[in-house]
Amino acid sequence: MSQVLPDDASPVHDLIGIGFGPSNVAMAIALSEHNARVGGQEAITAHFFEQQPCFGWHRGMLIDDATMQVSFLKDLVTLRNPTSEFSFLCYLKSKDRLIDFINHKNLFPLRVEFHDYFEWAAAKVDGMVSYGHEVVGVAPVVRDGAVEHLEVTVRSGEGLAVHRARNLVIGTGLRPLMPEGVERGDRVWHNSELLAKVDELEDASPSRFIVVGAGQSAAENVAYLHRRFPRAEVCAVFSRYGYSPADDSSFANRIFDPAAVDEYYAAPDDVKRRLMDYHGNTNYSVVDIDLIDDLYRQMYQEKVLGTERLRFVNVSRLTGVKETPDKVSATVKSLVTGEESSLDADVVVFATGYSPADPIGLLGEVADRCLRDEEGRVHVERDYRIATDPGLRCGIYLQGGTEHTHGITSSLLSNTAIRVGEILDSLLDRGVKSASDEARPVADGIASTAR
Ligand SMILES: Cc1cc2nc3c(=O)[nH]c(=O)nc-3n(C[C@H](O)[C@H](O)[C@H](O)COP(=O)(O)OP(=O)(O)OC[C@H]3O[C@@H](n4cnc5c(N)ncnc54)[C@H](O)[C@@H]3O)c2cc1C
Numbered sequence: 001m002s003q004v005l006p007d008d009a010s011p012v013h014d015l016i017g018i019g020f021g022p023s024n025v026a027m028a029i030a031l032s033e034h035n036a037r038v039g040g041q042e043a044i045t046a047h048f049f050e051q052q053p054c055f056g057w058h059r060g061m062l063i064d065d066a067t068m069q070v071s072f073l074k075d076l077v078t079l080r081n082p083t084s085e086f087s088f089l090c091y092l093k094s095k096d097r098l099i100d101f102i103n104h105k106n107l108f109p110l111r112v113e114f115h116d117y118f119e120w121a122a123a124k125v126d127g128m129v130s131y132g133h134e135v136v137g138v139a140p141v142v143r144d145g146a147v148e149h150l151e152v153t154v155r156s157g158e159g160l161a162v163h164r165a166r167n168l169v170i171g172t173g174l175r176p177l178m179p180e181g182v183e184r185g186d187r188v189w190h191n192s193e194l195l196a197k198v199d200e201l202e203d204a205s206p207s208r209f210i211v212v213g214a215g216q217s218a219a220e221n222v223a224y225l226h227r228r229f230p231r232a233e234v235c236a237v238f239s240r241y242g243y244s245p246a247d248d249s250s251f252a253n254r255i256f257d258p259a260a261v262d263e264y265y266a267a268p269d270d271v272k273r274r275l276m277d278y279h280g281n282t283n284y285s286v287v288d289i290d291l292i293d294d295l296y297r298q299m300y301q302e303k304v305l306g307t308e309r310l311r312f313v314n315v316s317r318l319t320g321v322k323e324t325p326d327k328v329s330a331t332v333k334s335l336v337t338g339e340e341s342s343l344d345a346d347v348v349v350f351a352t353g354y355s356p357a358d359p360i361g362l363l364g365e366v367a368d369r370c371l372r373d374e375e376g377r378v379h380v381e382r383d384y385r386i387a388t389d390p391g392l393r394c395g396i397y398l399q400g401g402t403e404h405t406h407g408i409t410s411s412l413l414s415n416t417a418i419r420v421g422e423i424l425d426s427l428l429d430r431g432v433k434s435a436s437d438e439a440r441p442v443a444d445g446i447a448s449t450a451r
Contacts, residue, residue: 012149013045014432016165018135018362020050021057022118023171023399023416026076028125029086030420044424044432047163049154051134055122060193061217062112063224069216069246069288070256070413071107072114076121079258080417086124091117132156138168138363140392147392150366167427170362171399174354174411179212182321182350187328191217191351198228206232206346210330212318214238216246218351219287223295225349226310235311235343237318237332243295246286247279255279255407256414264407265382276408283408313343321348356411359386359401366392373404380405383426384419395430397423 015031017024028048035043077084084090088109092098095116101109109117122129133156140147141164152163176190184190189197191213206229211221218236226234254260255275264272295310302308313332319340320331330343360367360378371379371387378398379387384406386396399419402410409415 010164011045012164012166013047014165015044015046015167015169015427016150016152016163017046017048017169017171018152019171019173020048020052020055020122020129020131021171021173022076022413023173023420024048024050024169025055025118025122025125026416027169027171027399027420027423028128029076029084029121030080030424032125032128033081033084033086034424044427046128048129049133049135049152050129050131053132055119055131057115057118058111058192059115060195060197061191061220062115062195063220064110064112066111066220067108067288068111068114069108069248069283072109073107074256074414075117075417077417079415080421086121088114088117091120094120130154130156135362136160138366140366140369145391147366147369147394150394165394167395167397167432169397169399169423170359170401172357172359172362173400175357177353177355178350179318179352185323187323187345187347188321189347189349191221191349192354194221194224194349197347198225201229201346204346208233208235208343208345210235210237210318210328210343210345210348211351212237212348213351213353214240214243214287215285215351215353216287216291217353219243219291219295221349221351222310223291223298226298232346233309233311235313235345237313237316237330239315239317239335240285241314242312243287243292244281244285245289245292246283247281248288252279252282255282256409256412258415258418261406261409261415261418262382265405272404272407276403279408283412318348354411356401356403359398360396363396366396370396375404377404384423385426385430395427397426399423 017027028046031044031046072088075088077086089098092101133154135152136155137153139151141149141151149164149166150168152165154161154163176192178184178190182188209225209232211218211225211234218238222234222236225232264275267275299310299312302310315335317333317335318330319333322329327344327346328348330345330348331340332343333340360370369389369392373379380398380402381387384397384399384402386398388396400411
C-alpha cells in the first residue's frame with residue numbers, strides 16, 4: 001500500500017477529527033458557525049475522517065418503530081445555539097413536516113427520522129469530512145524538544161495518507177460487546193448487526209430465535225423478531241427477574257443536564273460512584289416502560305389464545321453456544337437451581353451492550369505522554385482535553401470515553417451540543433493557532449490532501 005508523506009508545504013490543520021458520528025458532526029457544525037461569524041484569518045481550519053463510506057448512525061438498529069431516548073431538543077445544536085439553522089426543527093421545516101410533528105405532540109422522534117436528520121445536518125458540512133477514510137495511527141512531530149504537531153495516518157481506497165494537525169478531537173464512539181469467548185458468526189449475532197443480517201433469513205423460515213440481554217436493545221430485538229417472523233418462537237434469556245423500566249422522570253433526568261457535568265466532574269470519586277449507582281437506571285440495562293407493557297400484553301394474549309411464541313427465560317444465563325451450518329445449540333443455566341438445559345435455535349442475538357472505543361488506542365507513542373489516574377484511566381480536563389506532559393503542545397480532545405470524569409452523558413446525545421461548544425471555547429482560549437500561522441490563508445487549511 002502506498003504511503004503519502006506530508007511535505008513541509010502541506011497545511012497543518014488547527015483540528016483533525018477522528019470519526020464523524022453525531023459528536024463530531026456537532027463539532028463540525030460548531031466550527032462552521034464560528035468560522036461564519038469571525039471569518040478570515042480567525043477561522044479555525046478543521047477536517048474530519050470517517051471510516052464508513054457515508055454517514056451512518058447505528059444503522060443495524062434502525063428498527064422502523066424504534067424511537068429516540070432523548071428529546072428532539074437535545075439535537076446537535078439547540079442547547080448551544082437555539083437559533084441554529086442545523087436544528088431538528090429546521091430539518092423538519094426543510095422536509096415540510098413541521099406542522100405534522102407539532103400535531104404529534106411528541107418529544108421523541110422515530111430513530112429512523114433522527115438518522116435522517118443527522119444525515120441532513122452532516123450533508124450541510126460535507127466539505128469538512130472525508131468518508132471512507134479510517135484513521136490508523138497518530139505520531140508526534142518533535143521540534144526543539146516539544147511535540148509541535150501530530151501526524152495522522154489515514155487509510156482509504158487510495159492507500160495511506162498523512163495529515164498534520166495541532167489538535168485532535170476523537171469521537172470514535174462505541175464498540176459492540178460480546179460475552180467473553182463468544183465469537184460472532186452466521187447464526188451468532190450482536191444486535192448492532194440485526195437489520196443487516198435479518199434479511200438473509202427471509203426465505204429460511206426460522207423457527208426459533210434466542211435473544212440474550214435485558215436492556216433496551218434486547219427488548220427491541222425480541223419485539224422486532226416476534227413481529228417480523230410470525231411463525232417463529234422468540235426466547236428472551238436474561239439474569240434479571242424481569243425487564244426493569246428506564247427512569248425518565250423529570251428529577252432523575254437532570255443527571256443529563258449540562259450543570260450535572262460540572263458537579264460530577266468536581267465530585268470526589270466515591271460520590272461519582274454513588275451517583276452512577278443511583279442513576280445508572282436512567283440509561284443502563286433498562287427498557288422503556290411502553291415497550292415492557294407491549295411485550296407483557298403480547299405474552300399474556302398468546303397464553304390466553306394458546307399460541308405462545310414469546311418466552312421469557314428469566315434468572316438464567318446462556319453459558320454456552322455452539323454454531324453448526326444449520327442451527328445454534330445454546331446451553332442455558334438457571335441461576336436458581338444451577339440446572340443446565342439445551343435450547344436449539346436458528347439464531348442467537350447477543351444484546352449484551354457496547355463499550356467505548358479505546359480513546360487512546362490510536363495514539364501510538366503519543367499515548368505515553370497522556371496522564372492517567374491511579375486506576376490507569378486517562379486523565380481528562382474539564383474541557384475534555386486529555387491531560388498530557390508539558391512537552392506535548394497539541395490538544396487531544398475526547399468526545400466519549402469520559403464517563404469516569406464527566407459522567408453518564410459521555411457516550412450519549414444529551415449533552416453533545418454543549419460539549420462541542422466547550423471544546424470550541426477551549427481551542428480558542430488555549431490559542432488554537434500558532435503565531436507562525438497568522439498569515440496563512442484559511443483555504444489552505446481546509447483542503448485535505450486525500451479526499
Ligand atoms: C442502537 C442505539 C441507539 C441509541 N440511541 C440513543 C438515544 O436515543 N439517545 C442517546 O442519547 N444516545 C443513544 N445512543 C448512544 C450513542 O452512543 C449516541 O447516540 C451516539 O452514537 C454517540 O455519537 P458519537 O459520534 O460519539 O459515536 P458514534 O455514533 O458511534 O460515531 C463514531 C463514528 O466514528 C467512526 N470511527 C470509529 N473509529 C474510526 C477511525 N479509526 N477512523 C475513522 N472513523 C472512525 C465510526 O465509524 C462512527 O461513525 C444509542 C446507541 C445505540 C447503539
